[in-house]
Amino acid sequence: MDKHARIILLRVAEPVTTLIAGGSEALDMAEVAEKQAKADAQDYLDKIASGMQKKGFRVDTIVTNGVPADEILGYAEKNKIDLIIMSTHGRSGISRWFYGSDAEKVIRHATTPVLISPPHGARRRR
Numbered sequence: 001m002d003k004h005a006r007i008i009l010l011r012v013a014e015p016v017t018t019l020i021a022g023g024s025e026a027l028d029m030a031e032v033a034e035k036q037a038k039a040d041a042q043d044y045l046d047k048i049a050s051g052m053q054k055k056g057f058r059v060d061t062i063v064t065n066g067v068p069a070d071e072i073l074g075y076a077e078k079n080k081i082d083l084i085i086m087s088t089h090g091r092s093g094i095s096r097w098f099y100g101s102d103a104e105k106v107i108r109h110a111t112t113p114v115l116i117s118p119p120h121g122a123r124r125r126r
Contacts, residue, residue: 007052007059009045010075012068013037038063069105076112084110087117 016030016037045061052059064071076084088103107114 005058007057008062008079008081009049009059010062010064010072011041011045012071013041013063013065014068015065034065038065068102069109072102072106073109076110081112083113083115085115085117 013034014037016033041063042061045063049059049061062075064075072084072086075081084106086103086106088101103114103116107116
C-alpha cells in the first residue's frame with residue numbers, strides 16, 4: 001500500500017432508539033448512550049490510527065451516527081473514495097436475518113470496489 005495514500009477510518013455509531021414510553025428520562029438515557037457509543041468508537045479508531053501512523057501512513061478518523069451501510073455508501077460517494085475495506089461480524093442464520101448484513105448491503109450498492117475481511121478467528125487453519 002502506498003504510504004502517501006490517505007486512509008480514512010470510518011466507524012458508524014448506530015443511534016439508540018427508545019421504543020419504551022419513558023418520557024424525557026428515557027430520551028436523556030438514550031442521549032447519554034449515544035454520546036458514549038460515539039466516544040467509544042472514536043477511542044477505537046484513535047488506537048488503530050496511532051499504530052498505522054507510526055508506520056508512516058496518513059490516517060484520518062471519522063465517527064458518524066446512522067445506519068452503517070447508508071453512512072458508508074454515502075461517505076464513499078460524496079468523498080470519491082477509491083476502495084472500501086470492511087470487516088464483518090460473521091453473523092449467520094437468524095441473527096443475520098434479524099440484523100441484516102451491512103457488508104452485504106455495501107457490496108450490493110457500492111460504486112467503489114469493496115474488500116471484505118472476515119472476523120478474527122473465522123477462518124479454519126489447516
